[in-house]
Amino acid sequence: DTMASRALRIGLIPGDGIGREVIPAGRRLLEALPASLGLKFSFVDLEAGFETFKQTGVALPEKTVEVLQRECDGALFGAVSPRLLVAHRRPPQTPRPVRQRTSCQDYSGALSPFDLVIVRENTEDLYVKEERTYTDPVTGRPVAEAIKRISERASTRIARMAGDIAVRRQKIRENGAESIHTRPLVTITHKSNVLSQTDGLFREAARAALELPEYKDVVVDEQIVDSMVYKLFRQPSTYDVIVAPNLYGDLLSDGAAALVGSLGLVPSANVSDSFVIGEPCHGSAPDIMGKGIANPIATMRSVGLMLEFLGEEHAAAMVYQAVDESLGEKEFLSPDLGGEASTEEVIADVLRRL
Numbered sequence: 001d002t003m004a005s006r007a008l009r010i011g012l013i014p015g016d017g018i019g020r021e022v023i024p025a026g027r028r029l030l031e032a033l034p035a036s037l038g039l040k041f042s043f044v045d046l047e048a049g050f051e052t053f054k055q056t057g058v059a060l061p062e063k064t065v066e067v068l069q070r071e072c073d074g075a076l077f078g079a080v081s082p083r084l085l086v087a088h089r090r091p092p093q094t095p096r097p098v099r100q101r102t103s104c105q106d107y108s109g110a111l112s113p114f115d116l117v118i119v120r121e122n123t124e125d126l127y128v129k130e131e132r133t134y135t136d137p138v139t140g141r142p143v144a145e146a147i148k149r150i151s152e153r154a155s156t157r158i159a160r161m162a163g164d165i166a167v168r169r170q171k172i173r174e175n176g177a178e179s180i181h182t183r184p185l186v187t188i189t190h191k192s193n194v195l196s197q198t199d200g201l202f203r204e205a206a207r208a209a210l211e212l213p214e215y216k217d218v219v220v221d222e223q224i225v226d227s228m229v230y231k232l233f234r235q236p237s238t239y240d241v242i243v244a245p246n247l248y249g250d251l252l253s254d255g256a257a258a259l260v261g262s263l264g265l266v267p268s269a270n271v272s273d274s275f276v277i278g279e280p281c282h283g284s285a286p287d288i289m290g291k292g293i294a295n296p297i298a299t300m301r302s303v304g305l306m307l308e309f310l311g312e313e314h315a316a317a318m319v320y321q322a323v324d325e326s327l328g329e330k331e332f333l334s335p336d337l338g339g340e341a342s343t344e345e346v347i348a349d350v351l352r353r354l
Protein backbone atom coordinates (compact mmCIF):
# COMPACT_ATOMS: atom_id res chain seq x y z
CA ASP A 1 0.00 0.00 0.00
CA THR A 2 1.77 3.11 -1.21
CA MET A 3 -1.05 5.51 -0.43
CA ALA A 4 0.04 8.27 1.94
CA SER A 5 -1.81 8.12 5.18
CA ARG A 6 -2.12 10.73 7.87
CA ALA A 7 -2.60 9.77 11.52
CA LEU A 8 -4.78 12.11 13.54
CA ARG A 9 -5.40 11.77 17.26
CA ILE A 10 -8.64 13.30 18.48
CA GLY A 11 -9.56 14.03 22.09
CA LEU A 12 -13.21 13.37 22.94
CA ILE A 13 -14.63 15.49 25.75
CA PRO A 14 -18.38 14.78 25.97
CA GLY A 15 -18.91 16.90 29.10
CA ASP A 16 -22.44 16.94 30.49
CA GLY A 17 -26.04 16.24 29.46
CA ILE A 18 -26.60 15.52 25.78
CA GLY A 19 -22.86 16.03 25.19
CA ARG A 20 -22.61 12.36 26.18
CA GLU A 21 -25.15 11.46 23.47
CA VAL A 22 -23.84 13.55 20.58
CA ILE A 23 -20.05 13.34 20.89
CA PRO A 24 -20.11 9.58 20.07
CA ALA A 25 -21.78 10.59 16.78
CA GLY A 26 -18.71 12.68 15.98
CA ARG A 27 -16.42 9.75 16.60
CA ARG A 28 -18.49 7.40 14.47
CA LEU A 29 -18.56 9.96 11.67
CA LEU A 30 -14.75 10.17 11.63
CA GLU A 31 -14.51 6.37 11.68
CA ALA A 32 -16.92 6.15 8.74
CA LEU A 33 -14.91 8.42 6.41
CA PRO A 34 -13.81 6.46 3.36
CA ALA A 35 -10.37 4.86 3.54
CA SER A 36 -9.52 6.49 0.21
CA LEU A 37 -9.03 9.79 2.08
CA GLY A 38 -5.94 8.26 3.69
CA LEU A 39 -6.85 9.39 7.21
CA LYS A 40 -6.27 7.21 10.24
CA PHE A 41 -8.02 8.41 13.37
CA SER A 42 -7.30 7.38 16.92
CA PHE A 43 -9.25 8.64 19.92
CA VAL A 44 -8.69 9.43 23.55
CA ASP A 45 -11.59 9.88 25.99
CA LEU A 46 -11.17 12.89 28.26
CA GLU A 47 -13.16 14.25 31.17
CA ALA A 48 -14.44 17.74 31.89
CA GLY A 49 -17.64 19.35 33.13
CA PHE A 50 -20.04 19.34 36.04
CA GLU A 51 -20.06 15.55 36.53
CA THR A 52 -16.26 15.61 36.64
CA PHE A 53 -16.42 18.48 39.11
CA LYS A 54 -18.81 16.55 41.37
CA GLN A 55 -16.54 13.50 41.34
CA THR A 56 -13.14 15.14 41.59
CA GLY A 57 -13.67 18.73 42.70
CA VAL A 58 -12.13 19.98 39.43
CA ALA A 59 -14.11 20.86 36.31
CA LEU A 60 -11.19 20.77 33.91
CA PRO A 61 -8.60 18.23 35.14
CA GLU A 62 -4.90 18.92 34.42
CA LYS A 63 -4.76 15.58 32.69
CA THR A 64 -7.35 16.60 30.11
CA VAL A 65 -5.39 19.73 29.18
CA GLU A 66 -2.09 17.86 29.22
CA VAL A 67 -3.27 15.04 26.96
CA LEU A 68 -4.81 17.55 24.55
CA GLN A 69 -1.54 19.47 24.36
CA ARG A 70 0.80 16.51 24.26
CA GLU A 71 -1.02 13.92 22.16
CA CYS A 72 -3.89 15.40 20.22
CA ASP A 73 -4.21 17.05 16.82
CA GLY A 74 -7.75 18.18 17.54
CA ALA A 75 -10.69 17.58 19.83
CA LEU A 76 -14.46 17.41 20.01
CA PHE A 77 -16.16 18.99 22.98
CA GLY A 78 -19.79 18.44 23.97
CA ALA A 79 -21.25 20.78 26.56
CA VAL A 80 -20.86 21.87 30.12
CA SER A 81 -23.82 22.10 32.49
CA PRO A 82 -24.73 25.64 33.58
CA ARG A 83 -24.73 24.28 37.15
CA LEU A 84 -20.96 24.24 36.85
CA LEU A 85 -20.86 28.00 36.41
CA VAL A 86 -23.02 28.42 39.49
CA ALA A 87 -20.77 26.02 41.43
CA HIS A 88 -17.72 28.02 40.45
CA ARG A 89 -19.34 31.37 41.24
CA ARG A 90 -16.34 33.30 39.97
CA PRO A 91 -15.52 32.67 36.32
CA PRO A 92 -11.90 31.79 35.43
CA GLN A 93 -9.69 34.85 35.23
CA THR A 94 -7.40 34.15 32.30
CA PRO A 95 -8.72 34.77 28.80
CA ARG A 96 -8.41 31.71 26.57
CA PRO A 97 -6.19 32.09 23.52
CA VAL A 98 -8.83 30.88 21.13
CA ARG A 99 -11.12 32.19 18.48
CA GLN A 100 -14.54 30.88 17.72
CA ARG A 101 -16.59 30.62 14.63
CA THR A 102 -20.11 29.54 13.99
CA SER A 103 -21.49 28.26 10.76
CA CYS A 104 -25.17 28.34 9.97
CA GLN A 105 -27.40 27.12 7.23
CA ASP A 106 -31.05 27.92 6.89
CA TYR A 107 -33.43 25.24 7.93
CA SER A 108 -36.37 27.33 9.08
CA GLY A 109 -37.69 27.78 5.53
CA ALA A 110 -38.88 31.28 6.42
CA LEU A 111 -35.92 33.01 4.77
CA SER A 112 -34.15 32.57 1.49
CA PRO A 113 -31.30 30.07 1.85
CA PHE A 114 -28.21 31.29 3.64
CA ASP A 115 -24.88 29.84 4.63
CA LEU A 116 -22.59 32.00 6.70
CA VAL A 117 -19.72 31.86 9.15
CA ILE A 118 -19.14 34.22 12.05
CA VAL A 119 -15.47 34.60 12.98
CA ARG A 120 -15.30 35.91 16.51
CA GLU A 121 -12.16 37.15 18.19
CA ASN A 122 -12.05 35.42 21.55
CA THR A 123 -9.21 36.77 23.67
CA GLU A 124 -9.89 40.44 24.27
CA ASP A 125 -12.43 43.27 23.82
CA LEU A 126 -14.79 43.77 26.80
CA TYR A 127 -14.17 40.19 27.89
CA VAL A 128 -10.73 40.92 29.34
CA LYS A 129 -12.81 41.30 32.52
CA GLU A 130 -11.03 44.32 33.88
CA GLU A 131 -13.85 45.95 35.77
CA ARG A 132 -14.06 48.23 38.76
CA THR A 133 -16.73 49.76 40.91
CA TYR A 134 -16.26 53.02 42.77
CA THR A 135 -18.29 55.68 44.48
CA ASP A 136 -18.97 58.77 42.44
CA PRO A 137 -17.53 61.63 44.53
CA VAL A 138 -20.29 64.01 43.43
CA THR A 139 -23.42 61.85 43.80
CA GLY A 140 -22.02 59.47 46.42
CA ARG A 141 -23.51 56.55 44.47
CA PRO A 142 -21.83 53.49 42.91
CA VAL A 143 -20.49 53.53 39.38
CA ALA A 144 -19.04 50.52 37.54
CA GLU A 145 -16.83 50.49 34.47
CA ALA A 146 -15.09 47.93 32.27
CA ILE A 147 -12.12 48.02 29.93
CA LYS A 148 -12.63 47.31 26.24
CA ARG A 149 -9.22 46.31 24.90
CA ILE A 150 -8.54 45.90 21.18
CA SER A 151 -5.05 45.15 19.91
CA GLU A 152 -3.73 45.48 16.41
CA ARG A 153 -2.13 42.03 16.76
CA ALA A 154 -5.29 40.12 17.68
CA SER A 155 -7.40 42.07 15.18
CA THR A 156 -4.95 41.28 12.38
CA ARG A 157 -4.85 37.63 13.41
CA ILE A 158 -8.62 37.21 13.45
CA ALA A 159 -9.04 39.08 10.14
CA ARG A 160 -6.50 36.78 8.53
CA MET A 161 -8.37 33.81 9.85
CA ALA A 162 -11.57 35.20 8.32
CA GLY A 163 -9.75 35.67 5.02
CA ASP A 164 -8.39 32.11 5.16
CA ILE A 165 -11.86 30.75 5.89
CA ALA A 166 -13.38 32.73 3.03
CA VAL A 167 -10.77 31.39 0.60
CA ARG A 168 -11.23 27.84 1.88
CA ARG A 169 -15.02 27.98 1.70
CA GLN A 170 -14.72 29.07 -1.89
CA LYS A 171 -12.54 26.01 -2.57
CA ILE A 172 -15.07 23.72 -0.88
CA ARG A 173 -17.82 25.25 -3.02
CA GLU A 174 -15.78 24.67 -6.13
CA ASN A 175 -15.43 21.05 -5.01
CA GLY A 176 -19.15 20.68 -5.54
CA ALA A 177 -20.77 21.82 -2.32
CA GLU A 178 -23.90 23.77 -3.11
CA SER A 179 -23.68 27.49 -2.54
CA ILE A 180 -25.43 30.77 -3.02
CA HIS A 181 -22.15 32.70 -3.07
CA THR A 182 -20.07 33.03 -6.22
CA ARG A 183 -17.15 34.95 -4.70
CA PRO A 184 -15.69 34.89 -1.20
CA LEU A 185 -16.90 37.85 0.87
CA VAL A 186 -15.65 39.03 4.26
CA THR A 187 -17.73 41.62 6.11
CA ILE A 188 -15.89 43.46 8.90
CA THR A 189 -18.23 44.57 11.64
CA HIS A 190 -17.55 47.30 14.19
CA LYS A 191 -18.98 50.45 15.72
CA SER A 192 -16.17 52.82 14.85
CA ASN A 193 -18.56 55.69 14.25
CA VAL A 194 -18.87 55.83 18.06
CA LEU A 195 -15.79 53.97 19.31
CA SER A 196 -13.28 55.52 16.96
CA GLN A 197 -10.18 54.28 18.78
CA THR A 198 -11.01 50.70 19.82
CA ASP A 199 -13.33 49.67 17.00
CA GLY A 200 -11.47 52.05 14.74
CA LEU A 201 -8.30 50.03 15.33
CA PHE A 202 -10.13 46.77 14.72
CA ARG A 203 -11.51 48.10 11.45
CA GLU A 204 -8.18 49.44 10.21
CA ALA A 205 -6.21 46.34 11.21
CA ALA A 206 -8.77 44.04 9.58
CA ARG A 207 -8.83 46.12 6.39
CA ALA A 208 -5.03 46.12 6.19
CA ALA A 209 -4.81 42.36 6.81
CA LEU A 210 -7.33 41.59 4.08
CA GLU A 211 -5.32 43.62 1.58
CA LEU A 212 -2.58 40.97 1.68
CA PRO A 213 -2.04 39.28 -1.68
CA GLU A 214 -3.38 35.90 -0.51
CA TYR A 215 -6.81 37.50 -0.17
CA LYS A 216 -6.84 39.18 -3.57
CA ASP A 217 -9.95 37.18 -4.61
CA VAL A 218 -11.82 38.08 -1.44
CA VAL A 219 -14.38 40.87 -1.57
CA VAL A 220 -14.01 42.96 1.59
CA ASP A 221 -16.95 44.87 2.97
CA GLU A 222 -17.73 46.46 6.32
CA GLN A 223 -20.84 47.21 8.30
CA ILE A 224 -21.73 48.96 11.55
CA VAL A 225 -22.85 46.27 13.99
CA ASP A 226 -26.35 47.57 14.72
CA SER A 227 -27.25 47.79 11.07
CA MET A 228 -25.74 44.34 10.64
CA VAL A 229 -28.12 42.91 13.23
CA TYR A 230 -31.05 44.27 11.25
CA LYS A 231 -29.79 42.97 7.94
CA LEU A 232 -28.74 39.63 9.41
CA PHE A 233 -32.34 39.03 10.45
CA ARG A 234 -33.89 40.37 7.27
CA GLN A 235 -31.50 39.07 4.65
CA PRO A 236 -28.98 36.61 6.06
CA SER A 237 -28.14 35.45 2.53
CA THR A 238 -26.20 38.74 2.14
CA TYR A 239 -23.37 37.34 4.25
CA ASP A 240 -20.63 34.81 3.68
CA VAL A 241 -17.96 35.37 6.35
CA ILE A 242 -18.45 37.94 9.11
CA VAL A 243 -15.48 38.95 11.25
CA ALA A 244 -16.14 40.62 14.58
CA PRO A 245 -14.53 41.65 17.84
CA ASN A 246 -15.39 39.43 20.80
CA LEU A 247 -18.57 41.06 22.12
CA TYR A 248 -20.30 41.66 18.78
CA GLY A 249 -19.30 38.17 17.65
CA ASP A 250 -20.85 36.66 20.76
CA LEU A 251 -24.17 38.41 20.20
CA LEU A 252 -24.26 37.93 16.43
CA SER A 253 -23.55 34.20 16.66
CA ASP A 254 -26.37 33.52 19.10
CA GLY A 255 -28.70 35.60 16.94
CA ALA A 256 -27.64 33.78 13.80
CA ALA A 257 -28.21 30.43 15.52
CA ALA A 258 -31.80 31.50 16.16
CA LEU A 259 -32.31 32.00 12.42
CA VAL A 260 -31.51 28.40 11.64
CA GLY A 261 -34.50 26.71 13.25
CA SER A 262 -32.81 24.57 15.88
CA LEU A 263 -29.72 24.81 18.03
CA GLY A 264 -29.28 21.15 17.17
CA LEU A 265 -28.02 22.16 13.71
CA VAL A 266 -25.43 24.79 14.53
CA PRO A 267 -21.72 23.95 14.79
CA SER A 268 -18.72 25.90 16.00
CA ALA A 269 -14.99 25.53 16.43
CA ASN A 270 -12.53 27.12 18.83
CA VAL A 271 -9.31 27.68 16.96
CA SER A 272 -5.80 28.69 17.94
CA ASP A 273 -2.70 28.72 15.76
CA SER A 274 -1.92 25.14 16.72
CA PHE A 275 -5.13 23.48 17.85
CA VAL A 276 -8.81 23.15 17.00
CA ILE A 277 -11.76 22.07 19.10
CA GLY A 278 -15.03 21.33 17.32
CA GLU A 279 -18.03 22.06 19.49
CA PRO A 280 -21.79 22.12 18.86
CA CYS A 281 -23.27 25.54 19.72
CA HIS A 282 -25.95 24.08 21.93
CA GLY A 283 -25.55 23.48 25.66
CA SER A 284 -26.18 20.41 27.78
CA ALA A 285 -29.97 20.54 27.13
CA PRO A 286 -31.05 18.88 30.39
CA ASP A 287 -34.70 18.93 29.23
CA ILE A 288 -34.08 16.24 26.59
CA MET A 289 -31.13 14.45 28.16
CA GLY A 290 -31.29 10.64 28.28
CA LYS A 291 -34.23 10.41 25.87
CA GLY A 292 -32.18 9.48 22.83
CA ILE A 293 -33.62 12.34 20.76
CA ALA A 294 -30.81 14.92 20.78
CA ASN A 295 -30.03 16.10 17.27
CA PRO A 296 -26.46 14.98 16.45
CA ILE A 297 -26.14 17.24 13.36
CA ALA A 298 -24.53 20.20 15.18
CA THR A 299 -21.81 17.83 16.37
CA MET A 300 -21.42 16.26 12.92
CA ARG A 301 -21.02 19.68 11.32
CA SER A 302 -18.52 20.59 14.06
CA VAL A 303 -16.54 17.55 12.95
CA GLY A 304 -16.57 19.13 9.47
CA LEU A 305 -15.20 22.39 10.86
CA MET A 306 -12.52 20.54 12.81
CA LEU A 307 -11.47 18.71 9.64
CA GLU A 308 -11.28 22.02 7.75
CA PHE A 309 -8.89 23.44 10.31
CA LEU A 310 -6.83 20.25 10.22
CA GLY A 311 -6.38 20.94 6.50
CA GLU A 312 -8.72 18.14 5.40
CA GLU A 313 -11.04 20.16 3.19
CA HIS A 314 -12.11 17.24 1.08
CA ALA A 315 -13.16 15.18 4.09
CA ALA A 316 -14.99 18.23 5.46
CA ALA A 317 -16.88 18.70 2.21
CA MET A 318 -17.99 15.05 2.33
CA VAL A 319 -19.31 15.48 5.86
CA TYR A 320 -21.25 18.64 4.97
CA GLN A 321 -22.71 16.98 1.91
CA ALA A 322 -23.87 13.86 3.77
CA VAL A 323 -25.53 16.04 6.43
CA ASP A 324 -27.18 18.35 3.88
CA GLU A 325 -28.51 15.39 1.91
CA SER A 326 -29.96 13.81 5.02
CA LEU A 327 -31.66 17.07 6.02
CA GLY A 328 -32.85 17.66 2.47
CA GLU A 329 -34.52 14.24 2.22
CA LYS A 330 -36.39 14.94 5.50
CA GLU A 331 -36.84 11.25 6.08
CA PHE A 332 -35.00 11.15 9.41
CA LEU A 333 -35.58 14.43 11.22
CA SER A 334 -35.21 14.62 14.99
CA PRO A 335 -38.05 16.11 17.11
CA ASP A 336 -36.43 19.59 17.30
CA LEU A 337 -37.01 19.76 13.51
CA GLY A 338 -40.57 18.45 13.74
CA GLY A 339 -39.68 14.83 12.98
CA GLU A 340 -39.70 11.64 15.01
CA ALA A 341 -36.25 10.24 14.36
CA SER A 342 -33.99 9.28 17.25
CA THR A 343 -30.37 10.39 17.60
CA GLU A 344 -29.38 6.92 16.44
CA GLU A 345 -31.57 7.05 13.32
CA VAL A 346 -30.18 10.44 12.28
CA ILE A 347 -26.61 9.23 12.76
CA ALA A 348 -27.31 6.06 10.75
CA ASP A 349 -28.84 8.05 7.89
CA VAL A 350 -25.88 10.45 7.65
CA LEU A 351 -23.35 7.60 7.84
CA ARG A 352 -25.20 5.70 5.10
CA ARG A 353 -25.00 8.74 2.81
CA LEU A 354 -21.33 9.25 3.63
Ligand code: ATP
Pocket residue numbers: 018079080081082263264265282283284285286287288293294295296298336
Ligand atom coordinates in the same frame (compact mmCIF):
# COMPACT_ATOMS: atom_id res chain seq x y z
P1 ATP B 1 -27.12 25.01 28.81
O1 ATP B 1 -27.31 26.01 29.86
O2 ATP B 1 -26.18 23.89 29.10
O3 ATP B 1 -26.86 25.70 27.50
P2 ATP B 1 -29.85 25.00 28.19
O4 ATP B 1 -30.98 24.62 29.08
O5 ATP B 1 -29.62 26.42 27.85
O6 ATP B 1 -28.53 24.31 28.71
P3 ATP B 1 -29.40 24.38 25.52
O7 ATP B 1 -28.58 23.18 25.31
O8 ATP B 1 -28.77 25.69 25.33
O9 ATP B 1 -30.08 24.19 26.89
O10 ATP B 1 -30.67 24.23 24.62
C1 ATP B 1 -31.72 25.16 24.56
C2 ATP B 1 -32.94 24.45 23.98
O11 ATP B 1 -32.61 23.87 22.70
C3 ATP B 1 -33.42 23.30 24.85
O12 ATP B 1 -34.84 23.27 24.84
C4 ATP B 1 -32.87 22.08 24.20
O13 ATP B 1 -33.65 20.95 24.39
C5 ATP B 1 -32.81 22.47 22.73
N1 ATP B 1 -31.65 21.78 22.11
C6 ATP B 1 -30.36 22.12 22.28
N2 ATP B 1 -29.56 21.28 21.62
C7 ATP B 1 -30.35 20.37 21.02
C8 ATP B 1 -30.10 19.23 20.20
N3 ATP B 1 -28.87 18.85 19.85
N4 ATP B 1 -31.17 18.52 19.76
C9 ATP B 1 -32.39 18.90 20.08
N5 ATP B 1 -32.70 19.95 20.85
C10 ATP B 1 -31.69 20.70 21.32
Ligand code: MG
Pocket residue numbers: 282283
Ligand atom coordinates in the same frame (compact mmCIF):
# COMPACT_ATOMS: atom_id res chain seq x y z
MG1 MG C 1 -28.00 27.42 26.65
